[in-house]
Amino acid sequence: MHIFTGTAQEWDHKAALEIVQQIKDKPDTVLGLATGSTPVNMYRRLIEMHRAGQVSFSKVKTFNLDEYVGIPREHPCSYYYFMQENLFSDIDIPPESVSLPDGNAPDLEEECRRYEKKIADSGGIDLQVLGIGHNGHIGFNEPNTPFESVTGIVDLTQSTIKANSRFFESEDQVPRQAVSMGIKTIMHARKIILLAKGADKADIIQKALQGPITPEVPASVLQLHPNLLVFLDNEAAARL
Numbered sequence: 001m002h003i004f005t006g007t008a009q010e011w012d013h014k015a016a017l018e019i020v021q022q023i024k025d026k027p028d029t030v031l032g033l034a035t036g037s038t039p040v041n042m043y044r045r046l047i048e049m050h051r052a053g054q055v056s057f058s059k060v061k062t063f064n065l066d067e068y069v070g071i072p073r074e075h076p077c078s079y080y081y082f083m084q085e086n087l088f089s090d091i092d093i094p095p096e097s098v099s100l101p102d103g104n105a106p107d108l109e110e111e112c113r114r115y116e117k118k119i120a121d122s123g124g125i126d127l128q129v130l131g132i133g134h135n136g137h138i139g140f141n142e143p144n145t146p147f148e149s150v151t152g153i154v155d156l157t158q159s160t161i162k163a164n165s166r167f168f169e170s171e172d173q174v175p176r177q178a179v180s181m182g183i184k185t186i187m188h189a190r191k192i193i194l195l196a197k198g199a200d201k202a203d204i205i206q207k208a209l210q211g212p213i214t215p216e217v218p219a220s221v222l223q224l225h226p227n228l229l230v231f232l233d234n235e236a237a238a239r240l
């Protein structure tokens with residue numbers, strides 16, 4: 001595990017450079033992408049580097065970690081919408097090269113199987129970007145999700161519903177379920193970048209990186225990954 005700390009601006013830049021280098025080394029990289037507030041500025045840096053001619057996404061394929069169940073793609077809180085707004089519409093990635101789970105599929109179980117297979121058929125994820133929830137969730141894999149889990153339908157915990165209600169008009173409007181890549185799916189990525197910023201993440205970052213490896217803290221499984229890079233601002237790193 002390699003841990004980089006610094007100001008939030010420093011790590012936004014460093015993490016974006018890591019992704020750019022990955023794409024330079026392998027132009028047809030398969031990227032796993034995350035939503036949430038944490039990666040937004042890193043995505044801005046990627047857009048700037050793309051505009052400066054430093055990187056092309058024309059051969060890249062992406063798979064997002066997760067999507068809410070039951071809100072339309074056009075809804076401003078859908079992860080599809082988030083990715084269009086924060087990255088895809090400002091880079092040269094072909095629309096057919098981006099994938100998110102379809103949280104409105106008529107048969108969600110079938111959709112989970114399809115998504116897992118599509119990732120495998122692409123050759124697997126080269127570089128997975130991850131944020132972390134306050135309870136240690138990665139993707140939407142909440143505490144006590146088995147480490148062997150693959151893409152599936154998950155029930156959100158009350159604390160996640162509350163945390164994510166800041167993006168919705170009210171807590172009632174937050175979907176109760178999501179489709180998420182599983183922990184095994186995430187761990188299969190050849191390289192993982194875990195991102196966290198802010199004092200409110202300091203406790204869970206300490207538990208995830210230095211505590212026991214247990215499904216009670218889903219992100220603790222990352223300690224077992226052979227190629228993990230962690231980018232933390234000084235506040236999130238405060239308890240290490």
Ligand code: GLP
Nearest residue numbers: 035036037038131132133139140
């Ligand atoms: C959300 C997402 C996660 C994300 C996490 C943290 O629920 N499903 O992929 O990492 O919460 O979000 P934030 O970066 O806004 O703290």
